[in-house]
Amino acid sequence: MSTKQLDGKTLKNMLIGGVENLRQNSEEVNDLNVFPVPDGDTGTNMTLTLEGGVAAVSSDSENRVGDIIGKFAKGALLGARGNSGVILSQIFAGIKEVLEKYDTVGAVELCEAYRSGIAKSYASVSNPTEGTILTVFRESVEYAAKNINKSSSIEDFFKLHIEEARRSLARTKEILPALTEADVVDSGGAGYLYIAVGMYLALTGELNAADYKPAAAPTAPALDFDRFTRDTVMERGYCTEFLLRLSSYKVDPDAFEIEAMRAMLELLGGDSIVTYKEGDIVKVHVHTLDPGRVLTSAREFGEFLTIKIENMELGHSDVEGVKKKIEQKAPKKKFTVLTVATGEGICSLFTDMGADGIISGGQTNNPSTEEFIEAFNNHPAEDIIVLPNNKNVMLAAKQAAEMYEAARVHIVPTFTLMEGYGALSVITPGITDIEMLCKNAERAAKSIVGSEVTRAVRDVSIEGHEIKTGDYISITDGKITSVAEDRDAALIEMLEGVDMDDYEIINLFVGEDVDDDARVAITERLEELYPELEVIVYKGKQAIYDYLIAIE
Numbered sequence: 428m429s430t431k432q433l434d435g436k437t438l439k440n441m442l443i444g445g446v447e448n449l450r451q452n453s454e455e456v457n458d459l460n461v462f463p464v465p466d467g468d469t470g471t472n473m474t475l476t477l478e479g480g481v482a483a484v485s486s487d488s489e490n491r492v493g494d495i496i497g498k499f500a501k502g503a504l505l506g507a508r509g510n511s512g513v514i515l516s517q518i519f520a521g522i523k524e525v526l527e528k529y530d531t532v533g534a535v536e537l538c539e540a541y542r543s544g545i546a547k548s549y550a551s552v553s554n555p556t557e558g559t560i561l562t563v564f565r566e567s568v569e570y571a572a573k574n575i576n577k578s579s580s581i582e583d584f585f586k587l588h589i590e591e592a593r594r595s596l597a598r599t600k601e602i603l604p605a606l607t608e609a610d611v612v613d614s615g616g617a618g619y620l621y622i623a624v625g626m627y628l629a630l631t632g633e634l635n636a637a638d639y640k641p642a643a644a645p646t647a648p649a650l651d652f653d654r655f656t657r658d659t660v661m662e663r664g665y666c667t668e669f670l671l672r673l674s675s676y677k678v679d680p681d682a683f684e685i686e687a688m689r690a691m692l693e694l695l696g697g698d699s700i701v702t703y704k705e706g707d708i709v710k711v712h713v714h715t716l717d718p719g720r721v722l723t724s725a726r727e728f729g730e731f732l733t734i735k736i737e738n739m740e741l742g743h744s745d746v747e748g749v750k751k752k753i754e755q756k757a758p759k760k761k762f763t764v765l766t767v768a769t770g771e772g773i774c775s776l777f778t779d780m781g782a783d784g785i786i787s788g789g790q791t792n793n794p795s796t797e798e799f800i801e802a803f804n805n806h807p808a809e810d811i812i813v814l815p816n817n818k819n820v821m822l823a824a825k826q827a828a829e830m831y832e833a834a835r836v837h838i839v840p841t842f843t844l845m846e847g848y849g850a851l852s853v854i855t856p857g858i859t860d861i862e863m864l865c866k867n868a869e870r871a872a873k874s875i876v877g878s879e880v881t882r883a884v885r886d887v888s889i890e891g892h893e894i895k896t897g898d899y900i901s902i903t904d905g906k907i908t909s910v911a912e913d914r915d916a917a918l919i920e921m922l923e924g925v926d927m928d929d930y931e932i933i934n935l936f937v938g939e940d941v942d943d944d945a946r947v948a949i950t951e952r953l954e955e956l957y958p959e960l961e962v963i964v965y966k967g968k969q970a971i972y973d974y975l976i977a978i979e
């Protein structure tokens with residue numbers, strides 16, 4: 428088989444094939460984790476990112492390469508989560524910048540587009556690290572480009588591309604010492620290889636895109652209809668979502684400004700409004716007491732493709748689990764603070780400390796670019812301060828900030844929940860110098876000694892430690908600082924490595940697997956070992972990490 432010109436239908440099948448092959452191997456990618464802890468999520472993040480792209484084109488009948496890649500890239504951009512997912516979305520954004528002008532393309536044009544993906548993905552990272560997905564993609568594209576000419580087929584391009592991607596992935600272990608020591612290749616690079624292979628298998632017919640089924644959405648808890656009786660007064664309203672195709676006999680779809688839709692929703696008293704326009708399709712999310720009026724007014728612009736209405740009194744929630752009444756919009760605040768967090772106790776504490784909104788997520792559950800944008804819309808202000816609190820969330824937060832135009836968004840570089848705790852401690856209302864406030868928050872975050880204690884999921888020799896499956900380890904500032912057979916011993920060994928003369932408070936957040944007796948026991952032990960320091964213990968209820976520690 429030899430494909431000289433790639434059309435939109437074939438490209439769509441290839442993209443679906445890439446996502447399917449990645450999904451089938453996502454757990455293997457997740458397991459390529461340097462530290463032997465149960466928090467690998469690269470494969471999951473990359474899959475969810477590209478599933479956003481597939482959702483945008485799955486029902487599309489367009490046969491232009493430019494139309495398909497444009498919609499796919501946009502969907503991946505909004506669905507991007509985790510650093511590898513964001514980089515992946517930028518790869519396809521770069522490919523889109525070249526392909527969007529074509530109806531069909533040959534191997535030479537495809538090479539040009541993939542080179543654009545190199546430039547776009549590298550530019551998305553402030554300090555690109557070689558030995559990662561960036562390297563694997565760049566080297567495999569450059570190799571294919573050197574060996575492609577006008578007589579080459581699309582199959583030729585992908586064969587060359589995949590051959591070098593395999594070699595490049597193997598070399599990542601030689602480039603990054605951490606990979607060498609852990610005896611693993613880069614997880615993002617491995618994920619990309621599965622995508623490229625899946626695209627090739629779909630091109631050759633060995634992988635049937637028609638078999639693709641989107642990942643099943645999490646099962647929603649059963650609704651208790653007795654929560655809304657004949658005597659209940661509606662207060663929270665209806666979560667209303669719809670896709671609307673703009674109609675030429677009603678408006679000019681190309682000239683239509685999405686702000687017209689937003690203005691209409693605000694005039695009707697809508698809350699938690701999120702609106703996007705992609706081509707002639709508009710996506711809307713709004714909380715309203717009168718969905719009928721919203722739908723009737725929306726039809727002034729076009730006709731519905733899908734509609735979903737949920738009674739929020741029954742416990743339906745939006746992306747952030749908003750639990751407020753629908754009421755007249757308040758004037759914009761000077762600034763709002765949004766923080767990524769997980770664990771019921773930690774979320775409650777962060778809210779008490781002044782966070783205006785919690786974006787649910789963190790390790791193994793990275794929020795997407797779109798979730799950040801929705802949170803921005805749900806908490807309007809002149810300035811929005813964001814605490815990502817996870818190194819793997821940072822790029823999605825930055826990408827959302829770059830896309831958002833309704834406010835100035837400031838990303839404070841907090842890389843752990845404990846750094847977020849430190850940053851929140853100095854953010855106070857009434858400040859007018861937002862730049863200085865963010866700098867102070869960053870300094871406070873960096874002043875925290877933060878650590879986390881969890882169990883190892885495999886045997887490994889790393890950083891001079893011999894770790895066995897089931898051992899407890901502490902990780903402090905990205906380094907393993909203790910290894911022990913029980914969590915309390917791991918915690919205490921970690922603390923012994925800190926010069927406590929420089930600090931006053933030990934904050935300990937106990938996870939969901941630590942019962943009350945164990946919590947009381949470790950509190951008493953710490954008070955006995957450090958009588959000069961204040962020991963504060965919270966029920967953080969976080970998963971994976973039995974202990975999170977913030978020393979200040």
